[in-house]
Amino acid sequence: MELRQLRYFMEVAEREHMSEAAVNLHVAQSAVSRQISNLEGELGVTLFEREGRNIKLTQIGKTFYTHTKLAMKAIDNARKQIDEYLDPERGTIKIGFPTSLSNHLLPNVISAFKDAHPNVAFHLRQGSYNFLIDSVKNDEIDVAFLGPVPKDDPEIESQILFTENILALLPISHDLAKRDSLFLTDLKNDEFVSFPKGFVLEKIIVDACRQVGFVPKVSSEGEDLDAIKGLVSAGIGVTLLPESTFHESTPRMTVKIPIKIPEVRRTVGVIKLKRKDLAPSEEIFYKFVKQFFSRIQGFK
Structure with missing residues (x-):
């Protein structure tokens, strides 16, 4: 079994097309077909079956692909280790x-x-x-x-690099916008802008609110920081964000306020x-x- 055969096999398996694999490998299609045939002959199994103009892995071919992928990753990593040992x-x-x-x-x-x-x-x-x-x-x-x-x-x-506070971000028109700090329970009747379920920052918001006895009423969701901050700027709701996400500035038409109770923090590492x-x-x-x-x- 040659390394070249395994690379050809991986390319065909991922593209499911012999000619496309050959183009990407910069070799003739006949060379790819020959190496796949030799590999199947050596293993004594059929790795591919034809499906219209494409080819698909057989069940045993899928098993062989899984192990080959791990092996090729290990070989590539070993080569990288050697190259970087030299430089x-x-x-x-x-x-x-x-x-x-x-x-x-x-x-x-x-x-x-x-x-x-x-x-x-x-x-x-x-x-x-x-x-x-x-x-x-x-x-x-x-x-x-x-x-x-x-x-x-x-x-x-x-490795934990630092720990930071989670701050409340409010529209500048909010009744609590001029406070130096606030209790999280002060926001229990507000509508929240949050990340969707499954995002870790959404979990931080929900866990913090539940810690003081309420479930946040989420009215709007965004999948990135700019969207979240923009919705708060528009007065859609309030949110909780890590201190580092503000860096040197707070979004226009908003105010960031420390939370006094509970202390909401996250590790970064x-x-x-x-x-x-x-x-x-x-x-x-x-x-x-x-x-x-x-x-x-x-x-x-």
Whole structure:
């Protein structure tokens, strides 16, 4: 069994079309057909069956694909480890991040790292909380920034970078807009603007309200920070957001107010797969991030 055969098999399996696979592999279709035929002959099974003009994996072909995908990922990772062992300053790091950390935290970290390691490249992937955790577990991204940091997951190694307050964001016309702080129960009769169910920031809002005895009345939903802030600016409702999402400014026609009781906070950190040894450039970045925030906390 040759590595080339496995790469050809993967390409055909994913495209379900022999000629398209050949084009993407930059080889003749006959070469792809021959390698697939040789692979099937060596294994003693039929991996593909024809379905009209396309081809589909057989049941045993699907099983072989699952294992081959894992094997190819391991081989690619091993090759990356070797390349970066020879030159750790020229690796590529795959980083995941949520929308709540995209405006300030991530750009600052990457900018500072690039100043020290200008030849390291990044592949960035924004995603939801659970998507990022699953992507780390599936080895699709190397490290992910998250808030809050997941606890007690046996597959994940996590590092808390800092803890921040969750603030109330109100329209400037709200009766409580001039308060220096407020009790969360002060908002029990208000309509809330929230993220949809399944978003971690929606869970933070609901859990905080339930902690003081009420369920928030959600009148509107948005899937990103700008949408949420815009709806509050328009007077549609109130919301709760992490302090870092405001950075140096508050959206126009709104006011952010600290919550006195209960104290609503979230951890923010970085995670990686516990069983995976990071490549040299990834390890350099992982250590840099921890030191970067340790210095920031030291200044506070």
